Amino acid sequence: MKTLWNNYRYLFLRRFTQIGLLFLYFGANAWGWTILQGNLSSSLILNVVPMSDPYAALQMLVAGALLSSDLLLGVLVVTLFYFLIGGRAFCSWVCPINMVTDFAEFVRELIGMNKLTGVKQPASRNLRYWILAISLVVSAFMGVAAFEFISPISMVHRGLVFGLGFGWAAVLIIFLFDLFVLRHGWCGHICPLGGFYSLVGKYSFIKVHHLEENCTLCMKCKVVCPENQVLHMIGKESLPVLSGECTNCARCIEVCDDDALSFSIRSMAQNKKTGE
């Protein structure tokens, strides 16, 4: 039992926050709770603190909308939060789609899909930055926030809080895509929101640190990591994971039996040393 907790402690915590937040949002619509109202696009904590999706606001801005002060305040709150704790913490601790893609990866391992497709991935992980750029161009062109009209994240989250309709199809599409088309396909290659938060969280304070002295080169961390390009230093150098693409999901920390990986607040001195 102790090892179970030890090996999955962050995973438990992540599922707890993901489902817990969903539940609070759901309660707001269903039973009138005021702890967390709205949805991931924009919400209100205890009727006071506004939160708004900065990527949605950016699209609205280029689409030509006048951004209200309430919205900007909400954007500031969210951006500052993820700027400090790591942008893609959103992806692994909040986003409901994370549970779908994690499940797809679980099934991939289970049925041996990963052995079939091999290690080589046919698509670049920089695709998300292209899609991010295109979303802004299309927003400007069409005069609406382009990604917000196709985003399976908002579709599903909104759906779970306000009624899903055919939104389950979006979940299934992403699941099948990740399962049969591209490993870590949606979250690791396509999603422009993840790309956006990769950029926001680049200089965040909470980072996973690697201690090379402890590493036995078992490479469990690289296998379990959904963005394993960020772990290029494993067994080579004692460095923090500096890439903004790290989601701070902490799976690597859990699977490491040698205490070679841990969370810590990144120190400024270290940043200078590595030149980041």
Added chain:
Amino acid sequence: MKKHALSDRRKFILNMARGVGLATMGGLVWSAFIDEATASSLMLRPPGALKEEDFLKTCIKCGLCVEACPYDTLSLAKPGDKKPLGTPFFTPRDIPCYMCTDIPCVPVCPTGALDESSVTTEGVLDINVAEMGLAVIDEESCIAFWGIQCDACYRACPILGEAITIEYQKNERTGKHAFMKPIVHADACTGCGMCEHACVTEKAAIQIFPKELVQGKAGNYYIKGWDKEDEKRLKDAGEIHTTTDISRQKASDKLNGDLLEDLYE
């Protein structure tokens, strides 16, 4: 034939072309989808909504208006509703807008897509100036127009006597009864849909539509000569010359000239 390895320069150019090509393709497909997805014009929006084009730009689809509504009137468009995804709307036949005086759905809007100033008169929230839509009566199916007494819509109207009035007219068929015809007045109607909700016919004979969809526009050429206010528009009226192929020449020249030839050809 021996295969030549691509030079770095060619590789660079090809990769650039591929990137730009794929981005253009993706962007166009995406735009086409957005164009379709935002096309619905039959949406009834919450009170204070900006005009549709701006509303679609500005609404962040958070659903705070939906949660603020005490009557569960509003919902967010789901996939399959065939409406712009995630935006709030209401279906008056199911649940109309009950026109709360404190309009709880509007001040909660974080983006201003529901504009408080548009439902405010003299600094106080005023639901009576909301323009969610306009009630339209189908005289063919409205039983009051048949001569059967029914004033359900009139009674249901929150601004009865202003938004809906009853017009009395002699029923020549019976000779001794009156038609009591409901008439909607566009300047007072807010489009709340209480009338549509109350309508007794199988499918409502009075229905709410977005104003811009059902309202015409007379334009500047016509003036109500009997209306002192309207006649003032004449004061600042300038002259407008419209030149067409025919009006370019004098009428007599044109009529005696090639126009006739054109006609007889």
